[in-house]
Amino acid sequence: MRVLVTGMGGELGTRVAQLLEERSEVREIVGVDFVPPRRRLRRSEFRRVDPRDREKLTDIVTEFAPNAVAHFGVYEPASRVSPRLAAEYTQACTVAALGAAARTGQLERVALRSGLVVYGRGRGRPGVPDETAPVAPTTPYGRTCLEVEALAVDLGRRHGFPVAALRMAHEAGSHVPSPLGRFLRLPVVPVPALADPAFQLLHQEDAARAMVAALLLGVDGPLNVVGPGAASVWQAVRLGGRIPWPVVGPGWRIATRVAELAGAPVPPHILELMTKGRTADGSKALEVLDLGTMRPTQEVCTELFEWAKVTPLRPTLPIAQVGT
């Protein structure tokens, strides 16, 4: 199997490539992204390309003619790039990479990164949707994810290959760049004063395992992938030993501005998660993908705060002897 990994420069894309390298049925892996992979890859080939350079991206994909695509080129706003650029990259990467791969006639399956954001939050929407719930995103990132899903499903129908859309809870980990992580790590964290909504997280390793399983099994259709259990917003702040700053209504405008000045921009989907929560029923993915033990949401939340802990290595030689 020849696998194309889009978004290979991200934490998740890199880890997916590493997991694919361990599988004997995967013969060749080619990755594309605008930044290099974050870990050492042994037999994957990485091509650095700006997703907006459609001609170059199309050439790479056409030349490789993949059988399978792990589409991580769905960029979260304010994660690695600005919200405007994230939407541009996502659209360009999806159209060019998936379109070119489908046109080669070799494509047999696609697994893509989507999010629980596609369900939206608010009146008329279930609190814990499963895959049969109507999709009605209420944020720009949600609409982007839904567009990616729609495009891939349409291509799959026309060219006859299955598309697994993994609607993941917010991916988190001690080393994953994420706007939610930056926000929760602020010393004082704005929280809704009159509510304490529940949300779910997904550990980076579980997200990567789910993607690999969906790709190798050739799953067709959407799957919610979430960390078991849930955490509430106030609870998450206290788990990190941070101070909650209760905010009401228009106060969020000031709070998000202050957070942005402190280095933690708050895109609309993160503001929605903080004020309305975001959970889903992930039982189908557990059954279909056979993921074994997954990291519970509260554990992932605790790990979010471990990134800053630096363990100094004790030198084995006196400093004067180093380099002599």
Added chain:
Amino acid sequence: MSVSNSGGVTNVSVLPVYGVDPDRTQTTDLLTVIRRRIEGRYPVDPFGSDPQLQDLIAPFVTATVHVQVDHPERLPDDGPAVLVSNRGLGFVEPAALAVALRQEAGRRLRVIGAPDVPILGDLMRKLGAVMSYQNDLAALLRAEHVAAIPLGPTWLRTGAGTPPIQLLVAALGYPVIPVAVRPGGPLGLPLRPWRIAVGEPLAVKAKRGSGDPLAAAELAEAARDNVQRLIDQL
């Protein structure tokens, strides 16, 4: 705990519950609850429920609402189930039913019908209520909770109300138990203990997740008839 079986392999994720059982009721005290909130170490489920907070306020509700249960052995000791009951306005009947389940089976009742509004909706979800959506009920039953579906409200507690057919689609394949709830005093006043009559589980032929609207309509009809019969017997 989230469990599923696939191809003989069991997927198990052990949740941090900090000694709080998400299904069985327990006792707790104010100091423990406050300490846990400061540390952030307490269980929360995807519906927003906070079982430790429920254990804290349960003694006050139990002291206020007294219940007398006919056929308590018909209440489920474990596993998912749906209790279909009558109600007047608001949540008094479901609250009495929650006390009955806590008293007789030691389990938490998840009442369907939390309002989809800020503040009040959030508070009720913390106390275990769940919004009235088919998806939410399906997820609740898959997580093996006991759900209470109140029939449509009847202003003067005149009988069983209209059954929510859309919701009952999600209940197909699970044990559905009709329950009648009635205040003990004259003119429907709760002066004496509430009377609660638990019926036999209804026979449903449809499978779980079949989404059969006709089977749901038949189930709704059977539930309403059985609740009305139980009310008449009280």
